[in-house]
Amino acid sequence: MSSLNLPWHSFEPFPRILSLDPREKSSAPPSRCPFEWASEQLDRSKCKIIAETPLSSSLSFLLQAEIFQEFDVQEDSVTFRINLSVLLDCLTVFGTSALPGTPTALRMCYRGYSYPLMLFLEEGGVVTVCKINTQEPDELLDFDFCSTNVVNKVILQSEGLREAFAELDMTSEVLQITMSPDKPYFRLSTFGNAGSAHLDYPRDSDLMEAFHCNQTQTNRYKISLLKPSTKALALSCEVSIRTDTRGFLSLQYMIRNEDGQICFVEYYCCPDEDIAEAEL
Amino acid sequence: MWCELCQENFFDEFQMEGVAAEHNEIYLELVPENLSRALKTAQNAKAVKIKLTNKHCPCLRVAVELPSLSSSSRMVTHDIPVGVIPRRLWNDFREPSVPDFDVSIYLPVLKTMKSVVERMKNLSNSIVIEANLSGEMNLKIETDLVSVTTHFKDLGNPPWASENGCQSSAQSRDLESMAEARIDIRKLLQLLAGQQVNPTKALCNIVSKRIVHFILLHEDVSLQYFIPALA
Numbered sequence: 001m002s003s004l005n006l007p008w009h010s011f012e013p014f015p016r017i018l019s020l021d022p023r024e025k026s027s028a029p030p031s032r033c034p035f036e037w038a039s040e041q042l043d044r045s046k047c048k049i050i051a052e053t054p055l056s057s058s059l060s061f062l063l064q065a066e067i068f069q070e071f072d073v074q075e076d077s078v079t080f081r082i083n084l085s086v087l088l089d090c091l092t093v094f095g096t097s098a099l100p101g102t103p104t105a106l107r108m109c110y111r112g113y114s115y116p117l118m119l120f121l122e123e124g125g126v127v128t129v130c131k132i133n134t135q136e137p138d139e140l141l142d143f144d145f146c147s148t149n150v151v152n153k154v155i156l157q158s159e160g161l162r163e164a165f166a167e168l169d170m171t172s173e174v175l176q177i178t179m180s181p182d183k184p185y186f187r188l189s190t191f192g193n194a195g196s197a198h199l200d201y202p203r204d205s206d207l208m209e210a211f212h213c214n215q216t217q218t219n220r221y222k223i224s225l226l227k228p229s230t231k232a233l234a235l236s237c238e239v240s241i242r243t244d245t246r247g248f249l250s251l252q253y254m255i256r257n258e259d260g261q262i263c264f265v266e267y268y269c270c271p272d273e274d275i276a277e278a279e280l
Numbered sequence: 281m282w283c284e285l286c287q288e289n290f291f292d293e294f295q296m297e298g299v300a301a302e303h304n305e306i307y308l309e310l311v312p313e314n315l316s317r318a319l320k321t322a323q324n325a326k327a328v329k330i331k332l333t334n335k336h337c338p339c340l341r342v343a344v345e346l347p348s349l350s351s352s353s354r355m356v357t358h359d360i361p362v363g364v365i366p367r368r369l370w371n372d373f374r375e376p377s378v379p380d381f382d383v384s385i386y387l388p389v390l391k392t393m394k395s396v397v398e399r400m401k402n403l404s405n406s407i408v409i410e411a412n413l414s415g416e417m418n419l420k421i422e423t424d425l426v427s428v429t430t431h432f433k434d435l436g437n438p439p440w441a442s443e444n445g446c447q448s449s450a451q452s453r454d455l456e457s458m459a460e461a462r463i464d465i466r467k468l469l470q471l472l473a474g475q476q477v478n479p480t481k482a483l484c485n486i487v488s489k490r491i492v493h494f495i496l497l498h499e500d501v502s503l504q505y506f507i508p509a510l511a
Contacts, residue, residue: 086426089402093430095395126392128430 038084039137040117042110043077050140051084057225057269058141059232067261078110080134082117090130094123110134143268149244152179152213154186158236158253160207164188164199165230168223174272175223179243180216186241190223209238219247219271229253232265247271282375282504289500299367306332307365307373310340318342318358326353338362376506379493381485382459385411387494388432390482393419394472396430401465403428406510409468410460411486413437413453421465438483459488461509471505479503 038051047068050060065071094104107120119130168175171192178187186208188199203211229251233239236253243249251267287294298304322328322344329343339359346354365373387393396419400407404421411417415435421428471494479498486492487509494505 083425086403089399090426090428093396093399093428094392124392125434126388126396126430126432128396128428130426130428132426133424 037081037135038087039079039081039140041077041079042073044073047071049084052138052141056222057267058143059229060266062264062266064261064263067257067263078112079137080110080113080117081137082132082134086132087117090119090128090132091121093121093128093130094126141268143248143250145242145244145248145250145268149246150242150250151215151245152217153210153240153242154179154201154208154213155210155238155240156186156201157207157209158233158239160201160205161239162233165233169194169197170223170227172223174220175226176218176220177241177243177249178216178218179213179241181213182216185211185213210240217243217247219243219249221249221269222272225269229265229267232267236265281506284502286500303367303370305370307370308332308338308340308362309365310360310362314358314360315340315342318344318360321346321356332362333359335359338364375504379485379487379491381493382453382488383411383413384438384483384485385413385415385417386436386438387482387484388417388435390472390478394469397465397469397472400428401469405465406462407465407468408460408462409484409486409492410458411435411484412458413455416458417484418458459486461486461489461492463492463507463509467507471507 038049041048041050045065047063047065048060049063050058052058091106104121104123109118109120111118114134116131116133119128119132121128121130168188169190169192171194172190174191176187176189176191178184178189180186184198184200185203186201190197201208232253232255236255238254240252240254241249242252248271249267249269251269253265253267255263255265257263296304296306298306319328319342322342324347325344326347327345329341329345331341331343333339333341338361340362342358342360344356344358346356348354397407400419400421403426404423406421408420408422409417410420415433415437417432417435419430419432479496481495481497483495484492485495490509492507492509494503494507496503496505
């Protein structure tokens with residue numbers, strides 16, 4: 001990775017600095033993202049970008065401090081709200097297709113409340129400076145997804161799910177997930193115009209990395225809410241699927257970047273209660 | 281936009297006769313799409329013939345001879361309708377004179393410039409282009425949400441010989457001070473998107489707050505592009 005040297009510029013020193021190859025950052029949230037705004041939450045060990053759809057789901061992108069060459073947060077935690085599509089446009093200012101050997105270096109600085117987020121990107125001696133205005137963070141949804149409340153958990157290799165998700169019947173309004181210690185173990189069902197479809201994964205499947213189901217649970221989720229998370233699925237190597245006692249769904253995608261480091265995309269979604277009450 | 285081709289570099293045979301001996305020129309107008317469609321079939325052609333004809337209406341006939349294994353070759357003929365521009369309107373189609381610019385600078389690799397301008401287009405409708413005589417050029421946008429500046433350096437400034445004295449304003453200029461113009465970002469992107477290859481020479485002349493003039497030279501084709509500044 002090239003280091004950032006800006007000989008013909010002098011910057012004020014900023015108290016908070018992160019630097020990394022921006023493509024690692026930009027590759028995970030989809031380039032045409034359905035989320036317009038996101039909150040960035042920084043604490044001493046990680047950088048977390050959280051995008052929400054109103055009240056029913058949230059997608060967050062977690063970068064551990066080790067991914068950055070330099071990572072320095074001086075308060076316990078810093079949170080601000082930012083326009084996500086603007087951020088992505090800025091991060092990919094030198095184009096999205098990286099040529100090998102021409103990395104883009106990124107330096108990100110945020111001085112604090114009411115200051116803009118500064119991005120300094122450099123590629124082949126060309127420097128781009130972005131000043132993105134930040135906003136007061138909205139109150140973030142707390143899904144309160146606690147591991148002690150987890151009822152069922154499976155970990156799948158993503159490749160097994162990718163094809164399945166690509167073929168899901170999108171005319172169905174909901175995706176029904178059944179997890180059970182007995183047959184059918186893990187089942188995805190849709191109810192569309194053309195009929196119902198069920199997709200079963202046996203517990204001894206090669207794709208099943210882990211299977212911990214304690215009781216039979218059947219929950220429905222709006223397929224339109226799940227769709228944005230399939231972009232993360234495409235980049236991930238493994239996905240953990242969990243449900244808790246309330247029927248909330250947690251998807252954790254494990255993404256390996258070019259340097260072999262790991263970052264996570266977490267997705268939370270409420271069950272679709274209208275339908276659940278009407279039909280179950 | 282002004283594009284010039286050198287006839288002997290493209291054609292083995294070239295023949296024309298203008299309206300009159302003293303005005304030996306022809307001005308035709310046509311839909312560019314039609315010409316590009318006609319030439320699509322010419323990608324692996326043996327020969328291409330262009331001829332001005334008048335069948336039902338004035339047409340530019342593009343006859344493409346395609347290679348074949350047998351002795352008879354296949355021909356594709358397109359008749360592109362054209363309008364003949366009368367002489368009294370010729371004055372509207374003169375090559376614009378090179379403006380008396382403040383700064384002239386070589387452009388960076390157009391591919392880099394294109395991806396930068398593409399992102400900026402997502403964020404803003406207008407772009408400020410500024411440059412000085414020390415080989416530095418900046419592209420800037422500014423909106424309520426974000427301001428982005430891309431800095432290019434070591435670009436070099438073309439040595440405009442003082443052959444016609446009109447560039448005097450550029451010569452007495454402070455090397456560091458920037459000349460700038462705000463232009464429509466879509467027009468700049470049009471120019472950049474149209475360039476399939478990086479031209480051998482690309483330069484940009486800025487008349488402060490009035491016009492940006494691009495000259496692209498590639499092999500024997502020269503292309504000039506004028507983008508007026510926004511108020």
